[in-house]
Amino acid sequence: MSVSLESSWSRGLDRVERWTCFVMSVALAVLVVGVNLQVAVRWLLCRMPEEAHGLVYLLSGTQELVQYAFVWMIFLGAGVGVRRGLHLRINFLDSSLSERGRRSMAILVDLGCLVLAAIFIVAGCMVAWRTRLHLSP
Known part of the structure; x- marks a missing residue:
């Protein structure tokens, strides 16, 4: 490989790594907000009358969203870790x-x-x- 091709390849990989880290940051934010929202709603449900439990249906997708955010964060992080030589x-x-x-x-x-x-x-x-x-x- 020529030097210019190698350096452009490296710059491209650096750009992909930066975007991957950004996506992982968004996934972490979704994870933190989603889990805290679930905990808060469950805490509120213990103190609310039975008729007000419709809030659970509004937030029924947060568990799945948190699970997907966690999985994507782990897999993307593994790729960044391998590129940086951080594997075990x-x-x-x-x-x-x-x-x-x-x-x-x-x-x-x-x-x-x-x-x-x-x-x-x-x-x-x-x-x-x-x-x-x-x-x-």
Whole structure:
């Protein structure tokens, strides 16, 4: 790859990472507001007469919205963590290796992550195909 292509590729990935972090921030805000809203409504329901419980139906989708926000936040965060090299690793083994051994270990770890990602993609596609006709609760 030429230097200009590599730097433009890196700038593009940086831009995608910034947008991903922004989307994760929005998902976190949705998560915090949604959970606090649910707690407040449940607390209010204990103190309200039975006839005023129609508020629950207005907020019935917040549980599902919070769940989806949480899942998307985790998956997007995992992608950012992998790009930044923040995935779990065993440091004591890494520090005892030579420079060549560390590079080999990094390649081996990256290949392991790639294989695991492929397994997750295949299994996820199988689950998605089996549940394609299910409606979200």
